[in-house]
Each structure stands twice: as C-alpha cells, then as structure tokens.
Amino acid sequence: MTSERIAGSEDAAKRLSATSLREFLDPITDTDKTRRYRRYRRSVSRDEIALPGLVRYALKLVGLSSFGPGEKVAWWVNFLFQGRQCELAFEKFGLRLYIEIVDNDEADVIKVGNKIVKKLGSSMRAVESLVLAPAAPGLFHDGKATVVNQHMSLRRSYEYFRNRASSPFLIEDEVKHLENGGTTFQSGKRLMQMNSFHDLVASVNAYLSLLEHILVLALPFQSFNPSKDSLEKFIGSRWGDKYGQVFDLTRKDDKRYYDRLIEVVERWRNTYSHGGFEKGHGSSVYLHYEGIGAIPVGLSSATERVGIFFMPATDEDINHVFKLFDEIDAWFTDERMHFAMEWITSGLHVRFDPEFRAELVEAMESPERFSEYVEYTAYLDDRTANMDY
Template sequence: MPENAEWEKGQLGLLRIDLAKALKGFSSDAPTIDIYELSGSRLPRDDFPVPEMLLLMLRNFLGWRWYGPGEKVRWTVYGTFSGEPIAIELGKFGLTLLSSPALNKSQKRIEGQLKSAVKIVEKFIKPVLEQQIFSGNVGLGNHLTEFVSRYEFFRSQADKAFRRAKRKVKEKPTAGNEHPEGIISVLMLGYNRSMKAQQEGFYHSVAMVDAYFSALEHRLNLLRAFTGVPLPEDGFKAFMSKTWNEKLDELLGANPSPKARKTLQGMRDIKERIRNPFAHGGYENDKGALHVHIPSIGTIPGNITKFGKSARFSLIPIGANDHELNCTVFDEVDKLLSMGHLAGAYRLMEAGIDPSFDQESLQSYKEAISGGEEALERFIDHWSHLWELHTNMDY
C-alpha cells in the first residue's frame, strides 16, 4: 500500500476512535426496522445546517446501513442507540430523527451527541475541502435573480422619486385673495416637496449603484464558468481574487471596441464618484473627502479642482440627470455581457443554472454553447429537470 494511503488509513482510524467516544451508545448494528413503527421528530436546522454531514459521518465513516433515494426522501441511515432502533432521513420537508418510542426521553442527548460528532468530522474533512476549492472543484449558487431584483427595485424607486421632484404644486384658488403670502406659501411648499423627493431619489439611487456592482460581481463569477474556458491549476483562486475590473477585462477580451471602452470608463467613473465614497464611509480615493486648512484663505479639498466632479459638489449628491446617466451606463454594460462571444454563457446564467468550475463541467458548457441554440436549450431543459427532481425529491 502506498505511503500516502497508509497515512490516510491511519487518520481515518483515529477519526473513528474519536467518533466512537462522541457517539457512545450509538451502533451501526441495526436490526431489521419497520420504519413506520418509529416516531419522528424534526432535527433543528440551526444545529444541523448541512444534513449531508450526518450521511458522511454515519454511512461513509461508521458504516451504517442506508437507503435512498425514495419517495420524497433523499436518503435514510439506520442504526441503534442504547440497543433501540433509530434512523435519520433527509426528506422534502426537512431532516428527521426516527426512533423507538422507548427513546423519547433520550432525544436531546441523541441530538447533542450527533451535533458534537459532526464537529469532529468537520475538522477532519476541512483540509480536503480547502484543497478541492483551490483546485476549482467547486460549484457556485446562481442567485442572479435576487441580485438583479434588488438593483431593479432601487432603480424603480429612484425613478419614481425623481419624477415626483419635477411635479409642480398647483395653487388652490382662494376668493378675494390679493395678498402675495399665498403665492409664497405655494412656492415654498413646492420647493420643500421637490427637495424631499430629490433626497429620496438620491438615497435610492446610491442603493441602486451599490446593488448593481454587487450584481455585476456575481454575474462575472457565473459567466466565467459558463464560458467553458479551462482553468489552470490555481486558476479558480486566481480569478476569484481579481477585481471586477480585471474580471471584465478577462471576459471581454484585451481589445474591446471604442464604444465598449467608453462604457467601461463610465463604470469606473461611477465607482470612483459614487460607489466608493458612499460604500466606504464617505472617503474618496482622490482625497476629495479631506480638507486642508490654509491660514487666511480657508479650506481646500484634497483633490483641489477635481472636487467639481465629486458627489459632494452638489447639495443633492445624485440628481435626476446623474441617475439617468448611471442607468444608461449600466444598461450598456449589460449589453456587453450578453452579446457576441458571451451570448451563450449569458443564456446559461440567465436560465438559473448553478455552475461548477471542474474541468468536466466546463467542457459540458462549452459543448452546449458550440452546439447551437437547440443544443443550448436541451442542456438547459435537462439541467432544469434534474434540479426540479432533486428539489422536490420526486424520485
């Protein structure tokens, strides 16, 4: 047996010794069980957030009998506690402990021991998981709809607020009113309402900008997988460590068109003028938030005349025109990421597929895209079928 295999066998033996101590009273020697004679109770999600850890521990490491999948059940493992039969199953409606009625008073103890044992397994497999992540043998949850919906919500709210700011207040006619106080009152009312609406638009627009950059970061990570381009040995870690700017360059190519360059520069300007200052406590990278006092003169902003382009230059940092221009840039970026050589990858992402970065998965995305529209739709339909199958546990 190779040296490495001997070491792994020894580590597994030590793990089983530790688990035997933590799971005192548990045994894999399960008798033939009629599962319907056992009483069931839900295991707390907070205590067992990753049910698969129980399957790994009890089936793979401790050799418990198991069954699965079944009707609305993904898996079940069987054993005993204090000589009485127990089973743990993951079903559509949660993780369930099935046990003999004789163990009703022991349930808290059973849960506590299982929870402690899972922590031992977690420590044992963590180096393996880290290595898999480093190698890119990982998947990403596709939450694009959530990120985009948040962006669209704040964009819509900002649009509404800025439209309200433009509305004029109509003066209600008053018989015999010859005094100018009424006109002044109406003007002030209109001004106050407009300022309030502009302020609301500003708040929502800042939130929109932040939401868009979050959605962009998520989108770029998903798109990188769906391009199907193979990754070098440490390529996944290297890509995830890049800035969104660097990720955009990798996805769009080294020589984008003049129009694309202009759009990307617009993104960088929004990042510097709005996103960074409001996301990082008001600090601007060009020192615009810093003010130097000059005796007998006053204060000078750290970015000097560039302060004219700062969000703080205006009473309302983001007005209707700024908001509209930002939206235009974002729309143009969306087009860049959904056209040309990225069209197929964007379609896979938009379909809600959870991508994986292992070489086999990357190759499958590449083949689906290169096969044309029909092949792409077949791939999406197949993935959707499997997703529904496992989500609903319709085995």
C-alpha cells in the same frame, strides 16, 4: 461519488468513535422486528443540523451504512442508540429522526431524541476541522466547486432601488415639519432629490454587485481553468480585475464600457462590493467532498459601505447611470456572453469541475443544443429537489 475517503477521515473516525458517536451502534437486522416497533418521529431543524450530508458522512465514518434514494427520500441511516432502533432520514420536507418507543414512554423517547440530535450536531465539528478545512484548497484547485446562482435576487435588488431613484417621492412623515408657504415646494423638491441620491447610490452598489456575480458565473463559459487560475482569488478580487479577466480590454467595446463604469463607480460608489459572496461562513460556494456531497464554504470579501454625500441627484445624473447599465445589459447578449447569460438567467447554479466544463463546450456548439442542455439540467434539478427518484 465514490466510496474513497478524504484525507483526515481516519482521524475524524477515531475521534467520533471515542466521543460524540460512541453510542451509535449497528442496527438490529431482524426485519420483522424493525417493522413491528412503534416509532416516535422528530423533525430536525436547520438550526440544529444545517448540513444533513455532513452528519451522514460522520455516521459513515463510524461504520454505519446509508441507503437510498427512495420515494421522496434522498437517503436514510439505521442505527441502534441506547438499545433503541433508530433511523435518520433526509426526506423531501427535511431531516427526520425516527426512534423506537419503549414501554409506551413517549416522554422518555423525546429526551432520547434530543440527546441524539445534540450528539449528531457535535459530530459535525470533528468532520469540519479534520476533513473539510484541510481539503478545501485542493477542491478549489481542481474546480470541484459550485457557485450558487443569486442572479435573480441581486437583479431584484438593483431594480428596486432603480425604480425608487427614477420615481422619487416624498414620505409624508418627512415633510410634515416643512413650513407652509413658498418654501414648502422648494424644501420638498430638495428632499425628493436627496431620496433620489440615496436610491441612486444603492442602485449603483446593487448593479456592481450583480455585475461581479455575473462575471463569476460566466467563468466556465470563458475557458476558465481553476487549476491554472485561482477561483477563490478571482471571487475575492475587485470588480475591475474580474472584468479584465472575463473581457479583453484591448477590444474597443470592452474597454469603452470598462472606462464608463469606472466613471460611475468613482462618482457614485466609494468602496467595492463582491458580488454577493459573503464574509465568514456563508452559502455562496459549495465544495464537492468525496463521500459527503456539496458543502458551502465562506469566503472573505471586502465590507460593503455606501458613501453618504450630501448632494442631490439630478434627473440627468440618474438617466446617465441607468442608460449605461441598460447598454451593458444589452451588450451581454452578444455572441460571447449569450450562452452564459442564458444559463445564468435560468437560475441554475454553476459548477467548475472538468466534467461540467466539457459538457458546456459540447452544448455550446449551437444555440438549439445549448437550450436543450439548459432545459434538461433544470429538469434534473427539479427532480432532485422534489426527491422524485
């Protein structure tokens, strides 16, 4: 990241200097004094400050410098608040606030800490409205975005409902009311079929959501250019439109699987989901803001609904659906999707910036080279997560 400020930062700096951060001043630079004073440590929860990088940027706007990284610390900012030496640090186990204890009054320093955290939280609103929101469309256009890889959790959801649909069972409380005699078996069988139906519908929804997610994550591996084709629009589109952009419907297999998926969707899923990209303020996509870092942004998507149809699901129905899904999973390992699926199943997030897309082109020159690239990227991610700088 460079030190260049984003458009809107000047207005945000003026507002912060006059409001929530007006009491945050330059720290005392006497190193002997800063090492001597007793400090109170306060952990700052995610509920209080969800995005530490945003607070760091707000403090930067009012002239306070950050330092780091250091051992198990990503960054820290020193400042003076109401005459007390303070430090805000983003450490391995979370955001921490250190405050000078005056006259051994620990009750008072707790109040000061709460006041600091409240003011820091308020500062984020100015940055969001004056800096983040206006810059978001341009960042999407330039591909300065990372899509969070939710493949593992979406896959687990699908497999959970698939296993239930494939192995229906009677819940004891649901059959206690069934009459004894000849009707018990038939009623129980009917209930098992109903359970299978609901689980089948849920598994179809889960698989289509997983499929949409894979199609989004696969875009940088398919020569997708966000400056020409809108990433935001693609994420919000229906699964069929996503499929048609990633695959070539003039090719036999591409069209054949598409048509078979349409049949399953029309029968077992009455509305569309959008691959785990939540409505409102979510954490599915991160935009890359200069001087701040990666910040999650919410995306609008259709509301998920599962159709409730009072019809049983037969073994033939269930086997037909899951046979198709298994074929598609196997098909995704062909030469066109092989590299994308290796990356996706590794759990690594997917960037859309030009640098990453250029790295992919170079890495995909051979399977060996690509595997090395995945392994090295995973190593860097682990090192960052553990703050091993």
